[in-house]
Amino acid sequence: MMNTRPIPVPAQGSALHWQLSAPYTYKHILLLIVVATVLIVTGHRTEMDRMAAMTVQALGYTVGLVDDSQVVRGLSRVGQSMWPPAVAESEEIGRLQDFDRDRLPPFSRIEMQERVEQKMNLETLQLEATSETVEVLVQPFGYVWTVFVKMIETLEIALWGTILSVLLSVPLAYFAASNYSPNRFTYTVARGGISLLRSAPELIVALFLVLAYGFGPIAGVLALGLHAAGFLGKFYAEDIENADKKPQEALEAIGAGKLKTLWYAVLPQVLPQYIAYTAYILDRNLRMATVIGLVGAGGIGQELKGRFDMFQYGHVMTILIAIFVFVFVLDQLQARIRARLI
Numbered sequence: 001m002m003n004t005r006p007i008p009v010p011a012q013g014s015a016l017h018w019q020l021s022a023p024y025t026y027k028h029i030l031l032l033i034v035v036a037t038v039l040i041v042t043g044h045r046t047e048m049d050r051m052a053a054m055t056v057q058a059l060g061y062t063v064g065l066v067d068d069s070q071v072v073r074g075l076s077r078v079g080q081s082m083w084p085p086a087v088a089e090s091e092e093i094g095r096l097q098d099f100d101r102d103r104l105p106p107f108s109r110i111e112m113q114e115r116v117e118q119k120m121n122l123e124t125l126q127l128e129a130t131s132e133t134v135e136v137l138v139q140p141f142g143y144v145w146t147v148f149v150k151m152i153e154t155l156e157i158a159l160w161g162t163i164l165s166v167l168l169s170v171p172l173a174y175f176a177a178s179n180y181s182p183n184r185f186t187y188t189v190a191r192g193g194i195s196l197l198r199s200a201p202e203l204i205v206a207l208f209l210v211l212a213y214g215f216g217p218i219a220g221v222l223a224l225g226l227h228a229a230g231f232l233g234k235f236y237a238e239d240i241e242n243a244d245k246k247p248q249e250a251l252e253a254i255g256a257g258k259l260k261t262l263w264y265a266v267l268p269q270v271l272p273q274y275i276a277y278t279a280y281i282l283d284r285n286l287r288m289a290t291v292i293g294l295v296g297a298g299g300i301g302q303e304l305k306g307r308f309d310m311f312q313y314g315h316v317m318t319i320l321i322a323i324f325v326f327v328f329v330l331d332q333l334q335a336r337i338r339a340r341l342i
Helices: 026-045 048-062 070-082 142-176 184-199 202-213 217-242 245-253 258-295 300-309 313-341
Strands: 089-092 109-121 126-139
Touching: 026 048, 048 070, 070 313, 089 142, 126 142, 142 184, 142 217, 142 258, 142 300, 142 313, 184 217, 202 217, 202 258, 217 258, 245 258, 258 300, 258 313, 300 313
Parallel strands: none
Antiparallel strands: 089 126, 109 126
């Protein structure tokens, strides 16, 4: 039988006095004043007030209420310089080594182009525009192929960086979980290692690794793997600590050791979260691989920096489109894989 209690009813004719406490106290008001003061001071130091004024001015310009806007002018100038995206690639034949006119790359052709260059006049010591006609090899989809190859390298860097982070984070997570770490010393060392790996941004780590390993993907893989291992180690360890204790106690009661308990009682609970964490790190590493390439750690980032430094914004636009496409496709693949595994 269910143990039910009757609802208490006041005696007939008794006076009822209802009173609700105030939803806030003077402490809440004081805390709100402190937070507002901090936000105002830091917002002014980071020019949030100027940003808001310029954004409002840009919105006013778009609807015709303001005559000019620095934000709109800047975005328009960038947009015009980045469109259309670069698709073809042309190279001067005189600069190509071992060029064979009878064996051109697929879909390519030879054209005569007139180029205008600024050269110093030795008599007047002034720059003068001079034109010359040169032969160039035009590949209609050459730059798209170049970007595709670089994006594949970037994806490989992100993939191996994720694999390295998982391999490092698994033992770190075991020793950083308070309920499985052998003793306090190993727990403290593991937690300290996780904090150390997370505290150093990938870009800074890549700068030092480029000096050690040279330019190329090695520095990129190591930078991404070490930094992501700190995040995965923290997430993995916290999930181990927060797993349901009852299955673990049942296995321990029949004499199972820590490793068997972890494998059969904890891993089935945390596996969906582990897959989600790892998929997020892979997606993040793909985006960060483009950033660390700016310092010479391989991938599309090196190509992006080179084109940006040469003011070839059409090529930059092509690279940005390729990054978006790869991230979108990877996200769709991850969603399908996660749906099958979970």
